[in-house]
Amino acid sequence: MGLPDYEKAITNYVAADSLGEKYGWTEISKSASWGLYHCYNFKGENDLAINYLKEYYKFDEILRNKKNYQELTRLELQFKNDQLVRQKMWEQQKQKFILYFALTLLLFFAAFLFQLFRKQKFKVAKEKLERKVLQNELEGKERELTSFVLNMIRKI
Numbered sequence: 001m002g003l004p005d006y007e008k009a010i011t012n013y014v015a016a017d018s019l020g021e022k023y024g025w026t027e028i029s030k031s032a033s034w035g036l037y038h039c040y041n042f043k044g045e046n047d048l049a050i051n052y053l054k055e056y057y058k059f060d061e062i063l064r065n066k067k068n069y070q071e072l073t074r075l076e077l078q079f080k081n082d083q084l085v086r087q088k089m090w091e092q093q094k095q096k097f098i099l100y101f102a103l104t105l106l107l108f109f110a111a112f113l114f115q116l117f118r119k120q121k122f123k124v125a126k127e128k129l130e131r132k133v134l135q136n137e138l139e140g141k142e143r144e145l146t147s148f149v150l151n152m153i154r155k156i
Contacts, residue, residue, distance in 0.1 A: 010040075026066070036048075040052060
């Protein structure tokens with residue numbers, strides 16, 4: 001097996017690097033810089049190798065920053081979403097509380113009306129009973145009066 005063809009590899013890596021820069025493909029530029037670093041390092045051209053190693057680390061940092069920014073954005077969106085979910089849950093709990101409070105008030109009002117109705121019904125029944133008692137007393141007095149008048153008429 002022969003030695004690797006570094007010149008051909010360098011040509012391909014340079015082409016990849018220029019495409020990466022042209023289209024903003026940072027991952028491609030990073031890989032091309034890494035390949036160029038190795039090619040120049042094996043060829044013994046240390047200055048070029050170091051330059052491409054610096055390029056590799058520059059692209060690596062750009063990608064890490066991009067990933068960190070994406071993660072930060074994702075976390076911010078998740079936080080906002082969680083806030084919205086909590087706010088929605090709070091609103092639902094408030095609505096439930098208001099509903100339960102309204103139902104409780106309605107039940108108390110219904111109980112109050114029921115008691116009022118029973119009181120009124122009891123009052124009407126009491127009045128009827130009092131009228132009946134008074135009527136019975138009146139009838140009794142009328143009989144007594146009739147009896148008294150009849151006795152007086154017999155005596156005359």
